[in-house]
Amino acid sequence: METLNNMLLAVPKMATDDYVGFTFFVGCMAMMAASAFFFLSMNSFDAKWRTSILVSGLITFIAAVHYYYMRDYWASGNGSPVFFRYVDWILTVPLMCVEFYLILKAAGATKKLMWTLIGASTVMLVTGYWGEGVDRDNAWLWGLASGLAYFYIVYLIWFGEAKALATSAGGEVLKAHNILCKFVLIGWAIYPIGYMAGTGGWYGGEGDFFGMTLAMDVVYNIGDAINKIGFGLVVYNLAVASSSK
Ligand SMILES: *C/C=C(C)/C=C/C=C(C)/C=C/C1=C(C)CCCC1(C)C
Numbered sequence: 001m002e003t004l005n006n007m008l009l010a011v012p013k014m015a016t017d018d019y020v021g022f023t024f025f026v027g028c029m030a031m032m033a034a035s036a037f038f039f040l041s042m043n044s045f046d047a048k049w050r051t052s053i054l055v056s057g058l059i060t061f062i063a064a065v066h067y068y069y070m071r072d073y074w075a076s077g078n079g080s081p082v083f084f085r086y087v088d089w090i091l092t093v094p095l096m097c098v099e100f101y102l103i104l105k106a107a108g109a110t111k112k113l114m115w116t117l118i119g120a121s122t123v124m125l126v127t128g129y130w131g132e133g134v135d136r137d138n139a140w141l142w143g144l145a146s147g148l149a150y151f152y153i154v155y156l157i158w159f160g161e162a163k164a165l166a167t168s169a170g171g172e173v174l175k176a177h178n179i180l181c182k183f184v185l186i187g188w189a190i191y192p193i194g195y196m197a198g199t200g201g202w203y204g205g206e207g208d209f210f211g212m213t214l215a216m217d218v219v220y221n222i223g224d225a226i227n228k229i230g231f232g233l234v235v236y237n238l239a240v241a242s243s244s245k
Helices: 002-009 019-044 047-075 082-107 111-134 136-158 161-169 171-187 190-198 216-243
Strands: none
Touching (some): 019 047, 019 216, 047 082, 082 111, 111 136, 111 161, 111 190, 136 161, 136 171, 136 190, 171 216, 190 216
């Protein structure tokens, strides 16, 4: 009985050099804290910004739930939680596309633009999952397809319809849009690096990445913290700047 209790109650001890486990742990807390922050601040803004802040909170909240699970998954010795990583992304990345739509809505953004962004992000993630979780031998090919969808998103927000709407809106909306564009171009570019660290032939080995050894999950966890919380804070900032006037 005692052994059984020990087995059931045992919490795996985290090794001090378990950077993956550590970033899952810190990532989980950061996502929870960010969610509380966004949800609790929501009602201090003009009504038209509340949905945007709500979505910021939902993004970090959905991530927090996944991190809670992924942290334990990793700690229990199951390796990388590839499937749930992508479940998290397939829910949160489309919500980030919705954020673009919401802040550009007053400038005339259409549902069609929103669904185009969501569609491209879905293609990006499904092909990425296929390369990482199903057909690893052809990871480069799936990564390439994913990359094309990614660049299409970059194109739409930097130069396409979304950019034109942001320019016509001007002011704080344009400023926020431009920062979000940088998150997508620079912040999201972290993910292909993680993908290359996790699939064969690129950066997975010792010292492969400019002398460093990259662990896929560490790269993804850093990417998520920057992008999910950072993205939400840009929207929060926009709401602050626009509500006080
Ligand atoms: C909160 C989660 C976010 C913002 C996740 C974003 C993920 C990407 C931008 C992933 C992109 C990928 C490529 C561009 C090529 C290789 C495969 C992916 C899926 C890692």
